[in-house]
Amino acid sequence: xxxxxxxxxxxxxxxxxxxxxxxxxxxxxxxxxxxxxxxxxxxxxxxxxxxxxxxxxxxxxxxxxxxxxxxxxxxxxxxxxxxxxxxxxxxxxxxxxxxxxxxxxxxxxxxxxxxxxxxxxxxxxxxxxxxxxxxxxxxxxxxxxxxxxxxxxxxxxxxxxxxxxxxxxxxxxxxxxxxxxxxxxxxxxxxxxxxxxxxxxxxxxxxxxxxxxxxxxxxxxxxxxxxxxxxxxxxxxxxxxxxxxxxxxxxxxxxxxxxxxxxxxxxxxxxxxxxxxxxxxxxxxxxxxxxxxxxxxxxxxxxxxxxxxxxxxxxxxxxxxxxxxxxxxxxxxxxxxxxxxxxxxxxxxxxxxxxxxxxxxxxxxxxxxxxxxxxxxxxxx
Numbered sequence: 001x002x003x004x005x006x007x008x009x010x011x012x013x014x015x016x017x018x019x020x021x022x023x024x025x026x027x028x029x030x031x032x033x034x035x036x037x038x039x040x041x042x043x044x045x046x047x048x049x050x051x052x053x054x055x056x057x058x059x060x061x062x063x064x065x066x067x068x069x070x071x072x073x074x075x076x077x078x079x080x081x082x083x084x085x086x087x088x089x090x091x092x093x094x095x096x097x098x099x100x101x102x103x104x105x106x107x108x109x110x111x112x113x114x115x116x117x118x119x120x121x122x123x124x125x126x127x128x129x130x131x132x133x134x135x136x137x138x139x140x141x142x143x144x145x146x147x148x149x150x151x152x153x154x155x156x157x158x159x160x161x162x163x164x165x166x167x168x169x170x171x172x173x174x175x176x177x178x179x180x181x182x183x184x185x186x187x188x189x190x191x192x193x194x195x196x197x198x199x200x201x202x203x204x205x206x207x208x209x210x211x212x213x214x215x216x217x218x219x220x221x222x223x224x225x226x227x228x229x230x231x232x233x234x235x236x237x238x239x240x241x242x243x244x245x246x247x248x249x250x251x252x253x254x255x256x257x258x259x260x261x262x263x264x265x266x267x268x269x270x271x272x273x274x275x276x277x278x279x280x281x282x283x284x285x286x287x288x289x290x291x292x293x294x295x296x297x298x299x300x301x302x303x304x305x306x307x308x309x310x311x312x313x314x315x316x317x318x319x320x321x322x323x324x325x326x327x328x329x330x331x332x333x334x335x336x337x338x339x340x341x342x343x344x345x346x347x348x349x350x351x352x353x354x355x356x357x358x359x360x361x362x363x364x365x366x367x368x369x370x371x372x373x374x375x376x377x378x379x380x381x
């Protein structure tokens with residue numbers, strides 16, 4: 001494992017000449033927090049085996065022993081403005097990743113979502129001799145179309161949705177649906193003791209999200225006397241998180257770093273839109289979805305809003321508004337508290353009924369194990 005800010009300059013030099021032909025070489029490429037979690041979960045399946053794992057990951061991948069070629073912290077973005085802001089960092093990481101892929105004996109390259117970078121990376125990896133397994137292809141939740149390049153640039157595709165696999169196979173790809181990986185990740189986190197207490201706050205995995213969401217959430221909960229626990233993503237500094245809450249008038253917060261136990265033991269969750277909305281549903285925690293951005297993001301939302309009905313994955317998958325979504329100007333304290341209060345009462349059971357439907361859509365709970373088996377088979381071809 002290589003650490004430190006100089007890694008992007010030194011990695012290729014360090015790795016030159018390394019390599020054992022008896023090793024299985026895996027190269028992960030994850031562009032943001034959710035992909036990093038998937039990379040770590042897949043890498044966990046190879047513990048105890050002779051494997052050299054490296055790639056573009058973050059804190060979770062690093063903790064699982066993946067050698068960090070480029071650190072993806074702060075790469076996550078929503079919308080055109082944020083994508084442009086992070087573009088220079090992503091480009092530097094992309095170039096470093098390409099250099100690493102050109103070194104040593106090729107193995108299996110595993111791009112994870114993040115088509116912004118990974119479509120090009122997968123194409124290049126295949127050109128220089130890597131076998132490519134794309135995990136969670138971009139836009140896989142869409143029921144009408146999938147990435148046109150995917151069959152050409154991959155050997156195998158593992159997608160979390162059944163309709164995605166059907167579409168990709170019709171396009172000439174080799175796509176597999178093993179179920180959604182979050183089902184296995186949540187199941188492996190263990191069960192709570194059945195006791196639920198207070199409100200969980202998931203303010204986001206990016207600092208700009210936290211800075212935008214926390215003031216309204218803090219104001220919404222100012223008269224709540226019960227327990228409030230705040231989730232901290234691995235890439236977020238505790239001091240910075242506390243500072244945002246202090247600025248919003250909350251001097252002390254209870255921080256949790258283990259997400260699934262938090263969601264499994266809370267009565268209600270206030271969740272920043274993203275993968276966490278699906279995780280909350282799978283943890284059977286009634287959820288209010290909140291998202292606020294800066295003025296430019298608000299303008300972008302006003303322009304794009306007519307093009308989609310929902311922004312949270314549970315609502316998109318179900319085709320209805322099971323989870324209340326309070327976005328931009330709607331995410332104001334009075335409305336947030338109103339939705340939380342409803343879920344602390346009779347609204348919780350309605351959501352939990354919908355969560356059972358989601359589990360049916362998401363399929364079996366062994367997607368990670370089956371993906372690891374496919375990687376082993378692909379490596380041996």
